[in-house]
Amino acid sequence: MAAEKKNRKVGGVAAHVRAQGARGTGRRKVGGVSAQRGGVEEVPMVDVRAPAGPVSLAHSDFIYNGGPVITCPLIYASFWGNRWLSDSAHLLEAGRLTQFLTDLVASQYMNVLSQYGVGSGAGSGLFIQASFVHNVSSNLTDSNIHSTLQTCINNGVIPEPPHNNTTHVQIIFLDESVAVDDTGLGIVMCEASGDTAFGYHYDFKTAAGNPFYYAVIPWLDDNCLKHSCGSDSSCSLHLSQTPEQRRTQVTSHEFAEMVTDPKFTKGWYGPSSDENGDICNGEAGFITVGANTWDVQRQYSKHDDINSNGAVFCVLTAPSPYPKLSPGPSGLTAAMATAQRIQAYSGFLPLPTVHFDHKTKKRSLDEKHLERYVKTIFYPLQHNNLFGDFPSVLRRVADMVDKKKK
Numbered sequence: 001m002a003a004e005k006k007n008r009k010v011g012g013v014a015a016h017v018r019a020q021g022a023r024g025t026g027r028r029k030v031g032g033v034s035a036q037r038g039g040v041e042e043v044p045m046v047d048v049r050a051p052a053g054p055v056s057l058a059h060s061d062f063i064y065n066g067g068p069v070i071t072c073p074l075i076y077a078s079f080w081g082n083r084w085l086s087d088s089a090h091l092l093e094a095g096r097l098t099q100f101l102t103d104l105v106a107s108q109y110m111n112v113l114s115q116y117g118v119g120s121g122a123g124s125g126l127f128i129q130a131s132f133v134h135n136v137s138s139n140l141t142d143s144n145i146h147s148t149l150q151t152c153i154n155n156g157v158i159p160e161p162p163h164n165n166t167t168h169v170q171i172i173f174l175d176e177s178v179a180v181d182d183t184g185l186g187i188v189m190c191e192a193s194g195d196t197a198f199g200y201h202y203d204f205k206t207a208a209g210n211p212f213y214y215a216v217i218p219w220l221d222d223n224c225l226k227h228s229c230g231s232d233s234s235c236s237l238h239l240s241q242t243p244e245q246r247r248t249q250v251t252s253h254e255f256a257e258m259v260t261d262p263k264f265t266k267g268w269y270g271p272s273s274d275e276n277g278d279i280c281n282g283e284a285g286f287i288t289v290g291a292n293t294w295d296v297q298r299q300y301s302k303h304d305d306i307n308s309n310g311a312v313f314c315v316l317t318a319p320s321p322y323p324k325l326s327p328g329p330s331g332l333t334a335a336m337a338t339a340q341r342i343q344a345y346s347g348f349l350p351l352p353t354v355h356f357d358h359k360t361k362k363r364s365l366d367e368k369h370l371e372r373y374v375k376t377i378f379y380p381l382q383h384n385n386l387f388g389d390f391p392s393v394l395r396r397v398a399d400m401v402d403k404k405k406k
Contacts, residue, residue, distance in 0.1 A: 058310040059273040062302060067266025068211070069117045069329045070259035071166045073125035075101050076158055080133045080148075081175030090175065093244065094130070097173060098350065100248050102127040103289035104255065108317035109296060115303045116260045116268050116276075117329040121321030123343050129351040131157050135359035139191075141182040145172070145216065146204045148358060153206060155363050157356045161210045169258055170214040171251060176221060190218040195228035198237060199250040201258040213262040215254035220246040236282030245295040249284055252296035253277040276300035280314035287317060348377065 077098055084090050104110075105125030114121050133152065137144055149170070152158045161168040174180070180189040188196045201215040218224060221243050229235035237246045257277040261267035264275075273279050276299050283298035298314040303322045305313035353366040 056310055057302075057305050058313050059270055059279055059300065059302070059305055061270035062268065062273040062276070062279070062300065063270065064116075064268055064325070064328045065266050067261075067263045068164075068166060069267050070169060070213070070262055071117055071329070072119060073105055073169055073255075073259050074167045075105065075125065075127045076129055076131070076168070076170045077101055077127070078131045078133055078152070078158065078170060078172050079175070080136045080172055081178040082134050083175040083177055084132055084173075085134075094132075094173070096244065097247065097251075098127060098130050099292065100251065100294050101171065102350075103287070103292050103294060104252065104296070107287045107289050108319065109252070109287055109299075111318035111321045112299055112301050112303075112315055113256065113259060115301065115322035115325050115328075117324055118259045119321075126343075126346060127350055129158075129349075129354065131354040131356060133157070134355070134357045136178060138178055140174075140178060140180045142180075142185055142187065142202060143182075145180075145214070149204075149212060149214065150207055151358060151361070152356060155356060155361055157354050157363055160206060160208055161212050163210050165211045165213065165262075168213070169255075169262070170212070171255070172214060172216045173247070174216065174218045176219040178218075180216060180218065189216070190220070190224040191227065193227060195224065198224075198228065198246070199254050201254045201262075201264075203263055211263070213258055215251070215258050217247055217251050217254065219243070220250065241284075241295065249295045249297050252299075253281070256297075256299040273300075283314050285316040 079094050079097075084094050105119075105127065106123050108122050110119050110124060111121045113119060114124075119125055131152070133148065136148055140148075149158070153160050158170065159168070174190070176190075179191045180187050181191050182188070186196055187200055188194045189198065189200075198220060199215065199217045201213070203211055203213045206212050220237065222239055225232070225235060225237055225239060225246075229237075232239050237249065241249075254277065257275040261269050261275050269275055277297065279300035280298040284295055285298055286293050286295050288294075296316065298316050300313055301315045301318075301322070302313075302325055304315055352369040354363060355366060356363045
């Protein structure tokens with residue numbers, strides 16, 4: 001969902017859910033998952049269907065508007081707040097969320113997104129790296145988030161995105177000590193009162209002039225829901241869910257919107273329907289990848305809307321990639337080819353975790369992760385079986401990379 005700021009909107013998840021087949025009001029709040037049903041009649045959460053005997057698309061205004069699309073998602077996760085590393089439970093949850101992101105782009109969820117020019121189906125994206133950022137403000141505005149991200153770029157915590165960014169996306173997970181309160185954008189998340197949303201995505205230009213796309217996911221504990229929803233039955237998230245189930249559901253909503261409409265309203269968007277996550281807001285389901293099962297939100301599929309004449313349009317997955325819609329993004333041949341080859345890099349990922357103190361600007365790599373990373377790259381051999389002086393080789397590689405930059 002989205003909020004307004006002088007005719008400017010931000011994509012996000014609203015807190016309320018609208019009735020099946022209902023269209024948006026245009027008064028979208030920043031969040032990602034709406035908290036409530038918006039005062040409309042409640043209906044069971046099943047595949048969204050229009051009234052009997054449809055004669056046209058349920059969401060015909062949902063179209064491609066000429067802007068960027070993330071053609072090959074390379075995901076970076078950042079955990080903000082001092083509590084992520086305070087105990088084993090928080091650290092375990094951070095690890096599970098990075099596993100969720102890894103599984104999400106490997107799943108058949110991606111087969112639905114391929115119709116919008118996002119990847120080429122399951123496996124056409126990668127989780128790249130996690131970072132932990134300490135000593136951030138406990139009450140963030142969107143401007144604070146931009147400046148913190150820029151500081152992370154300046155200090156080598158996260159990479160500068162490409163000039164024509166169709167790959168890099170950042171997902172920020174906040175711990176329970178960090179909330180968002182940006183009255184200008186209408187975003188209030190996990191504050192003591194006045195909450196408006198459960199997550200949002202947006203963008204800004206870095207100091208180097210490159211587009212940076214990010215989503216923000218708050219802690220989403222029980223209090224967060226109670227401050228956002230008047231009643232559980234009208235909420236897009238529920239007290240019966242675990243906080244992790246809420247986080248993964250909101251993350252899938254924001255991810256689906258961020259990759260199809262990274263520059264809000266310039267990608268796949270409808271002025272009445274909103275973004276693809278908003279159309280299906282609160283429609284929960286699950287995906288299974290290997291031994292892992294995750295709660296996600298259904299996403300809008302224009303392919304299904306067209307082929308069912310408006311009868312079915314909110315889906316979870318597809319058994320094979322949907323063909324690209326036309327009209328849609330053009331000139332993506334090289335990017336799509338990259339997406340098809342991307343799994344060749346999976347053995348080198350994820351990169352070692354970065355720790356960053358926002359106050360002191362001190363950056364470090366997680367030593368245990370770094371040790372495991374080196375072993376993973378060279379397994380079953382040891383690096384000293386291949387290089388006589390491995391540190392020297394790494395220094396020469398680093399010098400060559402710096403030389404190329406110049």
